Amino acid sequence: MNRIIISILTKMCIEEPGHWYKYVSKVQRVINSTYQRSINTTPFELLTGVKLKMKEDMKILEFLEEEGRMEFIQKRDEARREAKAQILRIQEENRRTYNKKRKEGEKYVLGDIVAIQRTQFGNALKLKPKFYGPYRVTKIDRGKEGPMRTTSAVDCMKRWP
Incomplete structure (x- = not known):
């Protein structure tokens, strides 16, 4: 409240800064x-039980409402800045954690012999091998997005033993 009071008194006694005490009441x-x-x-109503009726001092009321709005906007903007900083910290932490577990995909060249991971599972397939193969690498598409003509992604392949 003191910050608001000081701001209002400063605005009210702009012509005579030394006479701020005239406006305190x-x-x-x-x-x-x-x-x-x-x-x-x-x-006032909480203390006395009746509403205070006043028509003068509308300028003070305008200053008070303006200060309330400004304080609200400042608190909201600060909360948004803190939330954005927190989101960036968590994203960086998640990125570091993810990258610890993630390894670079193996590089294959034309003619390599590979096994391809089976992607369908079920009761009848439980005891079957997890990889099919052997297969020979016939084409390599790097850096393309969208539909590719490859039959398997690098992370679903491994070198044939």
Whole structure:
């Protein structure tokens, strides 16, 4: 609250900065008559049981609302910055963890003999070998995206024993 009060007093006594004390009671009255979400009413109404009626001091009320908006925007922007930084930290941590487990695919050349991993499993296939083969590498497509004419990806192949 002190940050808001100081900001409002600064704006009100811009012509005479030394006379800020003249506006303290007005600012206090406006703050006491402003709805507070935390108590679901105004501080004045909570203390006395009646609403404070005032038509003057509208400029102070405008300053107070503006300060409230600015504080909200600053808190929201800071929370967003912190969330973005946290997301980047977690992504980097995940990347490092993933890369520890991930190994580079083996490089094959034309004519290599390979086995290809079986991708269908079931009760009847349980005791069958996990790899088919031997097969000979007849074509290598590197760096292409989309449909490829290869029959298997590198991570589903291994050298024939």
